[in-house]
Amino acid sequence: MRPIMHAQRNCEDQQKINHFLNHTRTGLLGLSDGLQPYVIPLNFVWWNSCIYFHGLSSGRKVSIIKQNNAACFTIFEEFGTVTDPVPAKTDTAYMSVMLFGDVEKVTQLEDATAVLQQFLNKYVPGFYDRPLSKVHVDKYRSSLDNQTVSVYRLQPHTITAKHNPVNEQHLFYPGKSASPSNY
Amino acid sequence: MRPIMHAQRNCEDQQKINHFLNHTRTGLLGLSDGLQPYVIPLNFVWWNSCIYFHGLSSGRKVSIIKQNNAACFTIFEEFGTVTDPVPAKTDTAYMSVMLFGDVEKVTQLEDATAVLQQFLNKYVPGFYDRPLSKVHVDKYRSSLDNQTVSVYRLQPHTITAKHNPVNEQHLFYPGKSASPSNY
Numbered sequence: 001m002r003p004i005m006h007a008q009r010n011c012e013d014q015q016k017i018n019h020f021l022n023h024t025r026t027g028l029l030g031l032s033d034g035l036q037p038y039v040i041p042l043n044f045v046w047w048n049s050c051i052y053f054h055g056l057s058s059g060r061k062v063s064i065i066k067q068n069n070a071a072c073f074t075i076f077e078e079f080g081t082v083t084d085p086v087p088a089k090t091d092t093a094y095m096s097v098m099l100f101g102d103v104e105k106v107t108q109l110e111d112a113t114a115v116l117q118q119f120l121n122k123y124v125p126g127f128y129d130r131p132l133s134k135v136h137v138d139k140y141r142s143s144l145d146n147q148t149v150s151v152y153r154l155q156p157h158t159i160t161a162k163h164n165p166v167n168e169q170h171l172f173y174p175g176k177s178a179s180p181s182n183y
Numbered sequence: 184m185r186p187i188m189h190a191q192r193n194c195e196d197q198q199k200i201n202h203f204l205n206h207t208r209t210g211l212l213g214l215s216d217g218l219q220p221y222v223i224p225l226n227f228v229w230w231n232s233c234i235y236f237h238g239l240s241s242g243r244k245v246s247i248i249k250q251n252n253a254a255c256f257t258i259f260e261e262f263g264t265v266t267d268p269v270p271a272k273t274d275t276a277y278m279s280v281m282l283f284g285d286v287e288k289v290t291q292l293e294d295a296t297a298v299l300q301q302f303l304n305k306y307v308p309g310f311y312d313r314p315l316s317k318v319h320v321d322k323y324r325s326s327l328d329n330q331t332v333s334v335y336r337l338q339p340h341t342i343t344a345k346h347n348p349v350n351e352q353h354l355f356y357p358g359k360s361a362s363p364s365n366y
Contacts, residue, residue, distance in 0.1 A: 025261055026259060026261050026277075028211045028213075028222050028257060028259070029222075030211075030213045030220035030221065030222035030255075031220050032215040032217075032218050032219065032220045034215075034218075035215050035217075035218075035251050035253055036215065036253050036255070036283075037213035037214050037215045037220055037221075037222075037253060037254060037255040038213065038220075038255050039211050039212075039213035039220075039222055039255045039256075039257040039281070040257065040279075040281075041257065041259035041261075041277070041279050043275055068218050070218055070219050070220060071220060072213075072219070072220040072221050072222045073222075074211060074222040074223065074224065076209060076211070076224035078208055078209050078224075081306045081307055083307055083310055087299075087303060087311060087315055087319060088319065088320075088322075090302075090303065090306065090307055092226055094209075094224070096223075096224050098222070098223075100219075116270075119273075120270060120273065123264045123273065123275075123355065124264055124266055124273055124355045124359075125357070126357075126358070126359075126360065127266055127355060127359060127360055127361050128270060128360075128361050129360070129361065132270055136270060136271065137271075139271070172306065172307045172310060174308070174309075175309070176307075176309075176310060177309065177310055177311075177312065178310050178311050178312065
């Protein structure tokens, strides 16, 4: 099988990258705890050219960020396996974006409220009949399971994107065989 | 929204963890380039209690591994958003596994062939009418786009798993609202 990444698969289409960042539901936050990597899945929003996520104000993620806030946030979607009569040419259809930058805590209640509203807009659009209030967010930040919650911002200094677009007729499906009639 | 991870959501069910590692299609390899995290999506197989992946024998991933082979391999699946009349209790249904260990190159052709056969079994089951030959793998390793390809093994010393199982009636769907009739 071909390795998933090829240099020639760079994606420069800003509209496609933005759409992908706006619609993909999970991102992977990579941190370095000294020389030990640490990768956690997170819900996120892409807003004002930043990645925003939230989490408990304690735990390993937060303690790493306090020591070293350099981050790599990777967002990925796989569309299926591309078949080929030659096994080594088996391939993967995918899109991925990597964002590099430092993570910072969002300290202003107004900003955190606006970010959490973006989360609701993304993950449960139309579910609530009125916008989130600062009072609700303030209560939320200080009372979730008796732990405080923080909102974080990653303002990327570098963004790279790769894609291998889907060619549906070449994708694998159960029962497909390498007979010449498939090519 | 609740942060995606809660300590009380640890999963200890080995059968469930194994099934998840065997069937999830993409994993995220986290490396530390000095103190700079680097996270890339990869196809992988879980075999003989190790994570195997492959890739070109050059590039940033390989140059980092040569300097620091400590890795965190994270596998994640999200099942949807769990709604609640209280916005702060919006939640995510998911399963995730993190594996920590050092990455090593698989140097024996026999071993690399067996691993690549596992890849074909996982990603294109039944597609080829005969097993992969060592000759094919040897040719593949030395001739893909004139670059060599390597197979890597991560033998984990630590595995952690978390889950928030799906309760389908509580998942968000387009058009769902926070009216009392939904609860």
